[in-house]
Every structure is written in structure tokens, then in C-alpha cells.
Amino acid sequence: MTAWITYAETLIARMRVSPEFDGLHGASSGKHRRKRQYHDRWDESALDIPDDTEAPSTEAPDLPQRAVSLALRLARTWESENAFGDRVLVPRALTCMSGMRPGEISMIKRIMTTVMMPAGRLAASDPAFLKQAENGFLLLAPATDGDSISARHAVRDLEEEIRHALDLAYPTLVLMPDQIRLSPDLQAALPAPVRLASLDRDIMSAHFRHRYPDCINGQADPALQLPDNIGEAPFAVISAALREATAAEALARLKGVARSDRKAGPTLNDISGHAPALAAARMMVDDLKRWQEGQIAWDTMTRSVLFYGPPGTGKSYVARAMGNSADIAFIQASVSRWQACGHLGDLLAAMRATFADARARAPCILFLDEIDSAGSRFDDDSHARSYRRQVVNGILEEIDIVLRCEGVILVGACNDPGAMDPALLRAGRFDLKIEMPRPDRDGILSMLRQKLEHDGLGATDLDALARRSAGMTAADIDAGVRQARTLARAANRALSLADLERVFPSPASQDPEHDWRIAVHEAGHAIVTQALEMGTVQRVALVGGGGVSVIDRMPTQGRICDIKSALTCLMAGRAAEMLILGNISSGAGGPVGSDLEQATALALRIDTNFGIGEHGPTWLGDIATVSLREPDQRHRVRARLEQAEQHASAILAADQEILTQMARNLVHERELTGGPLQKLLSDVIVKSKASAPPQDASRADEDDTKKGADMPIQEKTSC
Numbered sequence: 001m002t003a004w005i006t007y008a009e010t011l012i013a014r015m016r017v018s019p020e021f022d023g024l025h026g027a028s029s030g031k032h033r034r035k036r037q038y039h040d041r042w043d044e045s046a047l048d049i050p051d052d053t054e055a056p057s058t059e060a061p062d063l064p065q066r067a068v069s070l071a072l073r074l075a076r077t078w079e080s081e082n083a084f085g086d087r088v089l090v091p092r093a094l095t096c097m098s099g100m101r102p103g104e105i106s107m108i109k110r111i112m113t114t115v116m117m118p119a120g121r122l123a124a125s126d127p128a129f130l131k132q133a134e135n136g137f138l139l140l141a142p143a144t145d146g147d148s149i150s151a152r153h154a155v156r157d158l159e160e161e162i163r164h165a166l167d168l169a170y171p172t173l174v175l176m177p178d179q180i181r182l183s184p185d186l187q188a189a190l191p192a193p194v195r196l197a198s199l200d201r202d203i204m205s206a207h208f209r210h211r212y213p214d215c216i217n218g219q220a221d222p223a224l225q226l227p228d229n230i231g232e233a234p235f236a237v238i239s240a241a242l243r244e245a246t247a248a249e250a251l252a253r254l255k256g257v258a259r260s261d262r263k264a265g266p267t268l269n270d271i272s273g274h275a276p277a278l279a280a281a282r283m284m285v286d287d288l289k290r291w292q293e294g295q296i297a298w299d300t301m302t303r304s305v306l307f308y309g310p311p312g313t314g315k316s317y318v319a320r321a322m323g324n325s326a327d328i329a330f331i332q333a334s335v336s337r338w339q340a341c342g343h344l345g346d347l348l349a350a351m352r353a354t355f356a357d358a359r360a361r362a363p364c365i366l367f368l369d370e371i372d373s374a375g376s377r378f379d380d381d382s383h384a385r386s387y388r389r390q391v392v393n394g395i396l397e398e399i400d401i402v403l404r405c406e407g408v409i410l411v412g413a414c415n416d417p418g419a420m421d422p423a424l425l426r427a428g429r430f431d432l433k434i435e436m437p438r439p440d441r442d443g444i445l446s447m448l449r450q451k452l453e454h455d456g457l458g459a460t461d462l463d464a465l466a467r468r469s470a471g472m473t474a475a476d477i478d479a480g481v482r483q484a485r486t487l488a489r490a491a492n493r494a495l496s497l498a499d500l501e502r503v504f505p506s507p508a509s510q511d512p513e514h515d516w517r518i519a520v521h522e523a524g525h526a527i528v529t530q531a532l533e534m535g536t537v538q539r540v541a542l543v544g545g546g547g548v549s550v551i552d553r554m555p556t557q558g559r560i561c562d563i564k565s566a567l568t569c570l571m572a573g574r575a576a577e578m579l580i581l582g583n584i585s586s587g588a589g590g591p592v593g594s595d596l597e598q599a600t601a602l603a604l605r606i607d608t609n610f611g612i613g614e615h616g617p618t619w620l621g622d623i624a625t626v627s628l629r630e631p632d633q634r635h636r637v638r639a640r641l642e643q644a645e646q647h648a649s650a651i652l653a654a655d656q657e658i659l660t661q662m663a664r665n666l667v668h669e670r671e672l673t674g675g676p677l678q679k680l681l682s683d684v685i686v687k688s689k690a691s692a693p694p695q696d697a698s699r700a701d702e703d704d705t706k707k708g709a710d711m712p713i714q715e716k717t718s719c
Contacts, residue, residue: 005206008075012210014115015063015071021110065207065239069199070107072206074116076197084116087194089137093171099196099360102177103147108196109175112139125161127168138165141175148179149349155180162186178356179349181397198360201226204238212247226254267325270450271318275443277307277434281318284409285325288363291406302431303403304410306371308417309436312475314443315413318436319367322411329364331357335373335391344387348394355398362407371395372414376421392421399429437550440539441671444469444477451481455495465497468504470670471543480504512667515542517577519663521587522547524576524652525569526677527659530684531651532565537681540662541671546587560612563602567644568651570599575648576659596641600628603640607633655684 015021077097078084088095100108113123122130123137130136142149142158149155158174159182165172166189176182176193197203204226230238233254241253268282280302287301307315316332323330331354338350358366374395375388402408412430414420425433439447445466452462469477484499519542526537526549535553556562573595574588588595607613608620614636620626628634652659662680666672672680 003080004076004078007078007080008072008206009210010081011071011075011111011115012063012068015067015111018114020114021063021067065211065242066104066235067107067111068210069203069207069235069238070104071111071115072203072210073197073199074108074111076203077194081116085118088173089118089121089171091171092169094166094174094191095172096174096176096190096193097196098176098178098193099198100175100177101147101360102142102144102149102179105141105144105175105177109139109141112173127164127170130170136170138168138170138172139175140165140172142177142180144177148353149177155182159183159186162190178360179353181352199230199235199238201230204230207242208247208250211242212250226251230254266317266321266450268318268321269325271321271443271446275436275440277315277318277436280305280432280434281322282325285322288326288328288409292363298406303408304399304412304430305432305434306412306414306417306425306430307434307436308414310438310473311415312473313436313438314474315436316367316369317474319365319411319413322409323365323367326363326365326409329361330367331361331364332367332369334369334371335395336370344390347391351391351394351398355402358402358408359405362405363409364407365409365411366402368410368412370414371412371424372416372419374421374424375419377423378421379419392424396421396423396429399424403428437539438471438473438541438543438548439477440541440673441466441470442673443474444472447474447477448481451478452495452500457497461497465500465504467670468501471541471548472504515667516663517581517585518542518547518587519666520576520580520659521573521585522549523659523662523666524572524574524579524648525549525551526662526681527655527684528572528575528648528651529569530681531655531687532568533686534565534569537677539671539673540666540677542666558610560606563606563610563612564644564647567599567602567640568647570595570602571641571645572648572652575645576652579649579652579656580660580663599641599644600637603637603644604628604633606640607636651685651687658683 078087087093109125117123117137121135121137123139124130125139125141127136127138130138140158140161143154158180162172162174162182163186174190182190238254241250244250244253268278268285271278284302284305287296290296291298291301307318309315320330320332333351333354335347338347338354341347341350355366358364374391377385377389377392379385379388399410403410410430417425417433424430445462448462448465448469457465469480472480480503481500484503485495487499487502488495522540522542526540529535529537529549529551533554535551537549537551539548539550541548541550556566571588574584577584577587589597591597604626607615608626611617611619614633626633628637658680662672665676665680669676
């Protein structure tokens with residue numbers, strides 16, 4: 001028998017005879033009650049440690065399961081009574097212990113001050129009670145209320161107690177639940193905490209042996225049947241299982257419970273495709289497994305990633321798949337969930353609890369959804385600026401702490417990374433920032449296969465459905481399949497292809513002229529980007545009532561020729577429409593993010609921000625504050641946009657046959673990627689950026705040697 005189990009049995013036996021636990025006992029024997037009448041604390045002669053040869057007992061346990069569990073965990077932490085005394089009880093010893101929840105502190109204090117203290121040793125949380133004691137021991141902990149810190153001043157009170165204890169000679173132990181943060185000076189003064197042993201298979205096996213003594217009489221070791229991650233199960237579930245009369249019945253109730261939060265959703269192997277987000281997710285999971293096997297050090301891994309993109313593109317889907325693939329805990333939180341807890345103090349407490357939970361359950365995936373809702377400390381909106389600043393500061397602090405904890409992979413998701421605080425986006429907080437656009441056809445096909453694998457649909461049917469579904473989000477696909485199943489149930493029959501075809505829009509049902517115009521527009525963007533070598537065109541697709549071109553932009557030096565080329569790419573959709581259709585639609589304009597919005601802002605920055613326009617090396621402020629109502633400025637911007645459109649038209653005229661063929665293929669396929677797309681683009685005539693004729697309204701624009709700050713260029717254009 002290992003030393004810690006012997007120590008645990010001793011602690012549990014002492015608890016049975018200690019009057020401190022009288023009010024916690026359930027049904028207990030008269031023998032135990034009589035013994036408690038004569039022993040103020042505990043006495044080794046009063047112990048009834050069960051002998052291995054005793055007959056199995058079905059009597060209800062005489063101690064709460066929580067008390068037994070914590071006694072086992074404390075014994076596992078300190079290994080033996082001598083080790084505990086040598087570490088914690090020597091004069092002037094200063095020890096910290098973490099790893100407990102606030103709701104466990106009261107019971108831990110009860111166990112430590114009674115059954116873990118040697119006879120004659122007095123333990124207290126107030127030094128005033130130790131003045132007459134020769135062998136006093138201070139046990140400090142924050143005040144708690146249920147499973148939370150009782151009030152905002154609880155941590156402040158604990159800090160005052162610690163500072164007072166530092167001036168005294170008593171050996172001192174500080175209980176520090178993971179949810180609290182001490183001030184920096186105390187963090188520097190206190191030693192690194194000893195972590196309370198987590199509830200694992202070995203401890204739970206010992207718990208079973210205590211609850212069901214028959215387990216040690218020729219029965220199978222319960223540890224062999226318990227889930228590896230039994231500690232992730234809520235303790236109420238464990239307590240409920242231990243109410244069963246036999247170990248077999250308790251084990252049956254516990255099987256699979258701890259894995260319930262990871263069964264929903266796929267693994268990364270269930271998601272096909274080679275999108276950057278999937279590649280990064282697989283890389284991180286593979287490295288996590290190598291770290292678990294001791295092949296690599298934690299500090300050599302990429303430990304954080306931010307997925308961003310429009311709603312419904314599968315950001316949380318991929319994050320959960322990472323947890324399933326690594327077979328580790330998945331913890332999900334969001335600012336809105338923290339905010340729902342109450343005022344600012346409650347929000348920050350809930351935030352700290354989430355990060356503490358992640359540290360306690362490592363290895364795990366910590367997924368922060370919609371993290372852009374925290375806002376930025378530099379937002380122009382002055383409303384609730386102080387509140388927003390404290391929330392962002394809190395997140396920054398917690399991320400820094402959790403990323404130093406080995407085993408926690410941080411995954412964030414948002415729709416608009418531009419709304420996030422710059423400090424959140426820097427490397428070291430989120431090392432990778434990866435866009436998740438709407439899934440391509442391969443991604444849609446993999447989702448359909450997973451959702452319809454048991455419905456008897458063939459590969460041809462699924463491929464046709466994927467083509468019909470081009471441009472839909474992962475959420476759209478999921479909702480469509482559910483709707484189709486509802487139709488089948490209403491008709492009292494199995495799901496059929498016809499049900500799915502009723503739900504997913506048919507390309508043939510769209511306005512052919514509208515589809516043709518969009519295809520021409522998007523093909524124009526792709527061809528001009530290729531001709532000017534401004535980036536790699538990854539995907540061109542018809543999406544719902546519009547289109548999208550996904551382009552990996554090449555970095556630029558910010559020269560005027562680079563800006564001209566960027567403007568030409570943005571205006572290429574309009575130019576293609578005019579060239580092929582003889583007229584222009586409003587598709588290039590509209591909301592923020594449209595082609596015209598991006599092009600106008602870029603043309604305006606030449607004068608106002610980049611120092612290479614009409615006003616020379618001056619910076620005139622944020623473009624949001626610069627009015628286009630000033631006639632000369634408006635004329636310069638318009639001239640630049642019109643000249644960029646003319647340049648795009650000239651490029652497309654030279655490759656008109658490719659433009660027409662690409663648009664036709666796009667209408668038929670709804671999406672062009674990979675080989676088919678690159679084959680069309682390989683014949684595009686490459687133009688030099690400097691080959692465009694002088695075409696700017698400003699003399700400063702003629703000088704290609706002047707450089708401005710390198711500027712971000714939108715990675716996606718759409719009509």
C-alpha cells in the first residue's frame with residue numbers, strides 16, 4: 001500500500017471520531033458515538049480502521065463524500081504526516097496551497113485544523129487565539145460564499161492577514177483558490193504554491209475502496225473502469241453515483257459522465273479541406289499530443305489562435321473539434337456570459353473563475369467566443385470607457401497568466417478583429433490570427449457527409465448538394481439539414497434527396513442575368529489581381545445574392561505605384577461589368593467594406609495620411625474626420641478612382657477571353673478554387689505596376705520614389 005493511501009486512511013479514521021465532524025456524519029454506529037463522548041479531538045486508540053479481512057459492509061457512509069474526497073486529495077498532496085509536518089509546521093514556515101475551489105475551503109480548513117494537526121498543536125486563522133500557544137499554526141484563507149469569494153473586499157482582507165502574518169513567527173499556510181489574485185508585492189513575497197492534488201483515477205479508486213470495502217476483496221480495481229478524466233465530472237454527479245449500494249452500480253453511473261462535454265461535435269479528422277484555420281488547428285493539436293508524450297517543451301509550442309470571420313462560418317465548430325481531437329476538456333466562455341453575472345465586479349469575478357477553471361483542468365482548450373465584444377480601450381466612443389478599460393485590462397491579465405500555465409490552449413473567435421484592443425491582438429496573447437471565410441465546396445461536402453452519412457445518399461447526390469450550397473455558412477448547412485429532417489418526419493418517412501433539395505436553393509432558380517453579372521464582376525477582380533501580381537487568388541464564388549473573391553494579398557512597400565495597383569484591383573469589378581455587359585451596376589458600392597468604400601478611403605489617405613499626395617508630408621487625421629465635401633479633395637479622389645477603373649479596363653480588355661470563360665465556369669460551378677482556378681489565371685498577361693500611364697490628379701503622385709507607411713489592404717472584395 002502506498003504511503004499516501006495509508007495517510008489518507010488515517011485522516012479518514014480520525015475524522016470519524018472527531019467531534020468537529022459530528023454534525024456532518026450520517027447514520028453511524030453506536031460504537032462511534034460512544035467513542036466521541038470521550039475524545040475532544042481524536043485519539044489513535046479510538047480509531048476503527050477497517051481490516052482487509054472484514055466482511056463487506058453496505059452501511060451508509062458516515063462521512064460526506066466531499067469530506068472523504070478532500071481528505072484523499074490532501075493526503076495525496078503531502079504524501080505522509082511526516083512530510084506535511086516537515087514542510088508546513090516547522091517554525092517560521094510559509095506555505096501556500098492552490099488548486100481548490102472556494103466551496104472546498106471550509107472543509108479543507110476543518111480537516112487541516114483538526115485531523116491533520118499533531119496532538120497539542122493549535123491552529124487558527126486569527127493570531128490572537130495563538131498568543132498562549134507554544135505550538136501555534138496560522139491557517140489563512142479568503143471568506144467564501146458557496147462556490148465563490150463572498151465579497152469584493154474578501155481578497156483585500158486576506159492580503160491584510162497575510163501581511164500581518166509575515167511579521168509573526170508562527171508557521172503559516174495560505175489557502176489560495178485559483179479564482180483570486182493577490183497584489184504584485186505579495187505575489188513576489190510568497191513562495192510558489194503547492195497545488196492540491198486533483199481528483200483523478202487513483203484518488204477516485206481509493207474513494208471507491210473507502211465507500212465499498214468489498215472492492216478490495218478479490219474484486220477488480222475500480223481504477224481500471226473509471227474514465228481517465230473522472231475529475232472533470234461535477235462532484236454532485238460523483239456523490240449521486242456513490243449513493244448506489246454496490247461499486248458496480250456506482251461505476252455504471254459514472255461511465256462516460258466525465259466525457260459528456262466533449263462528445264458533441266466532430267473531431268478535426270471529420271472536417272476535410274486544407275483551409276488555413278484547419279491546418280493551424282491540426283498543427284496545434286499535434287503539438288499538444290507531442291507535449292503530453294514528453295517529446296517537446298511547452299514553451300516551443302504555438303499556444304493561442306484567434307479565428308475571425310462572418311457569423312456562422314464554423315469558428316466554434318473548429319474550436320470544439322480541437323478539444324475532441326486532443327481528447328481533453330473544452331471550456332467555453334464569452335464576455336456576454338461574464339456580463340450576465342451582474343455589475344463590473346461580478347463580471348471580473350466570473351472572468352477570473354473561467355480562467356482559473358482552465359488552469360485547474362489543464363490540459364484543456366479554453367475557447368473565448370465573440371471576444372471582440374470586449375471592445376478596445378482606444379475606442380472613440382466615450383460611453384462606458386472606464387468600464388471597457390477595466391474589462392479589457394482584466395482579460396489581458398488573465399490571458400497572460402493562463403498562457404504561462406502548461407496545458408492550456410487558448411482559442412478566440414470574433415467577427416471583427418478591428419474592434420479588438422491592439423494589446424489583445426499582439427503576439428504572446430494571440431500568436432495566430434486566421435480568417436475563417438464561408439466554407440468552400442470541399443468544406444461543405446465534408447459537413448454534408450458527416451451529417452448525412454447514415455441516410456443512404458450517394459456521392460453523386462452529396463456532390464450535387466454541395467454545389468447547390470456554395471456560399472452558405474456552416475450554420476446555414478446545419479439549419480438546412482435539420483429543416484429537411486423536419487419535412488421528412490412530417491411526412492412520416494425517411495429523409496430523401498427531395499427533402500434536401502426543397503431546403504437548399506437551386507442555382508437554376510436564381511436570376512441568370514444577375515448570376516452572370518456577379519460572375520463577371522468577381523472574375524474581373526481575380527484577373528486584375530493576377531495581372532498586377534498583387535496577391536494569390538484562392539477562391540472565387542457566388543454567395544447567396546452576391547459574390548466573393550478571397551485573395552492573399554502580397555505585402556507592399558507603400559509606394560504610389562503600389563497604391564495605384566491596389567485601387568485598380570478594387571475597381572476591377574466595375575470595369576469588368578462595363579467591358580462585358582456595357583453598363584455598371586451598384587454592386588461595387590453599398591456598405592462599409594464594399595469595393596467603393598475601400599477604394600475611396602485608400603484614395604483619400606494618399607492626401608491625408610500617407611504623405612505622398614497633394615498636401616505633401618503632412619498627416620491630417622483619421623479619414624473619418626476628413627470631409628469629402630471640399631470640392632478640390634473630392635475631385636482628386638474621384639479622378640484617382642476613375643483612372644484606376646480605366647487602368648483595370650485596359651488590363652481586362654487584353655484578357656477578355658479569359659474573363660468570359662472564367663465567368664461562365666463560375667456560373668456553372670458556383671465556385672472556383674485550386675487547379676481549375678489557377679489554370680485559368682495562368683494565362684493572364686502579367687503587367688508591371690509601374691507600366692500604368694501617369695494618371696493622378698496630384699503632381700506628388702507622379703513620383704514613385706516617395707514612400708508612405710505600408711498600409712493594410714483588404715483581403716477580400718465582394719460585390
